[in-house]
Amino acid sequence: MLLIFRFIYVVVFSILVCIFGSIYCLFSPRNPKHVATFGHLFGGLAPIFGLKVEKRIPAEAAHYGNCIYIANHQNNYDMVTAANVVQPRTVTVGKKSLLWIPFFGPLYWVTGNLLIDRDNRAKAHGTISQVVEQIKKKNVSIWMFPEGTRSRGRGLMPFKTGAFHAAIAAGVPIVPICVSNTSNKIKLNRWNNGQVIIEMLPPVDTTQYGKERMRELVEHCHQIMGVKIAELDAEVAIREAELKKKNK
Numbered sequence: 001m002l003l004i005f006r007f008i009y010v011v012v013f014s015i016l017v018c019i020f021g022s023i024y025c026l027f028s029p030r031n032p033k034h035v036a037t038f039g040h041l042f043g044g045l046a047p048i049f050g051l052k053v054e055k056r057i058p059a060e061a062a063h064y065g066n067c068i069y070i071a072n073h074q075n076n077y078d079m080v081t082a083a084n085v086v087q088p089r090t091v092t093v094g095k096k097s098l099l100w101i102p103f104f105g106p107l108y109w110v111t112g113n114l115l116i117d118r119d120n121r122a123k124a125h126g127t128i129s130q131v132v133e134q135i136k137k138k139n140v141s142i143w144m145f146p147e148g149t150r151s152r153g154r155g156l157m158p159f160k161t162g163a164f165h166a167a168i169a170a171g172v173p174i175v176p177i178c179v180s181n182t183s184n185k186i187k188l189n190r191w192n193n194g195q196v197i198i199e200m201l202p203p204v205d206t207t208q209y210g211k212e213r214m215r216e217l218v219e220h221c222h223q224i225m226g227v228k229i230a231e232l233d234a235e236v237a238i239r240e241a242e243l244k245k246k247n248k
Contacts (some may be wrong), residue, residue, distance in 0.1 A: 003029070008049055013023045018103035019040055020190050023160040025110040032140045034111035036086045042085035049077070049186055051192035055085050057200045062087075064175060064203055066141050068131075068167045070221065071177040072156055073145035077186060081196050082179050090141040093131065099214060131166040146221075151185035159218050162182070168211055173203035176225045181233035197232045201225070 017038065025034050046053045069090065071082050086092075096115045099105040109115065114134055116127045131142050146159035146168075169173050180197045187193065201224060209217040 004189055006048055008012060010045060013045065014042075015103050018107045022107045022110055024106070026071055029045045029110050031114040032089045032091050032112040032138060032166045033211070035091050035113060036088050038107065039083040039086035040110055040203060042079050042084075043081070044199060045080040046084070046196070049080060049188075050191050051077075051182075051186065052079065052195045053081055053084055054195065056198065057085055061175075061200055064141075064173070066135050066139065066170070066171075066176045067173045068135075068163050069141060069143045069175045069177055070146045070159075070163050070225075071143065072152050072179055072225060073147050073180065074182050075150050075152055077182045079095065081182060082177065082198060085177060086143060086211060087141065088236050089139065090143050092143040093127070102136060107218070112138075112140075122145070128169060131162075133171045135166075135170045135172060141172075146218075150181070153181075156222065156229060159222050161214065163219070164197055164206070164214055164218050165211075167206045167216060168209065168217070171207060173205055174221055175203050176201040177224050177229070178228040178232060180229065180236050195236050197236060199232060203227060 021034075021038055021041075026032075036110065043053070057149070064087075069087070071078075089111050092112075093114045093116060094108065097119045098108050098169075099115060101108075114130060116130065117231040131144075134140055135142060146163045147157040148160045148206065151157050178199050178201065180195075183198055185193060185196075204217070204221060204224075206217060
C-alpha cells in the first residue's frame, strides 16, 4: 500500500512540477537560476521516500564563484538526494536524449541545462568547449558526474576526464560533492529508509595542475571523494545502528 501511495504521489507531483515549471520558465527561458530552484523542489521528495537527508555545505561555498561541481552518481535517487545541494547559477550536463522524456525533458532544457550528444564522438569532443563557453559567457557553474554512468552499488567508478579538461581550460576550481550510499537502501514498502549525508568538499585548485598534470588531478579528486564517501557510509551505519538499538 505504501509503495502505491509513493508511486502516485511522486508521479503526480513530478508531472505538475514539470508542466507548471516549464510554463513558468518560459517567462525567462534558459535562465540558470531555475536549475537550483527545481532541483531543490525535486529534492523535497526525499522524505516521501523515507529518507532523511543531511546537507553539509561550507558557509564559504556562496563565495566560491564559478566552478565545476563533481558528484558520485549512484542511481535515479540522486534526483532526490544530491539535487538538494545544487547551488545558484549551476547547470548540469546531460545526454541529448533527455529532451525526449515526457514532461521532464522540456523542463530540463528550458531551465538552462546543457544537452550533449554522447553517442557522437566528434560532437562529444566539443563538449569541453561548450562547457567552457557556458562558464565564461553565461557566468555559471557546471554540475557533472565524472563516472559517466550510475554506479548501482559498485562503489566509486573510474572518472572520465571531461570535467577536469573543462575545469583546467576554464581556469575554475573543481568542487567535489560526496553522497553516502543509497544503493539497495530504499525499499518502497518500508516507511523509514534511513539517512543520507551529502557533503561538499573544499575547492580543488586546478591552476596548480595544468594540462600536463591532468591525470594527477583526476586521481587526486577520485581519492579524496572515495575516502570521504567511505567516512560518510561508516557514519550513517553507526547512526542507524544506534537508532535501531534505541527503538528496540
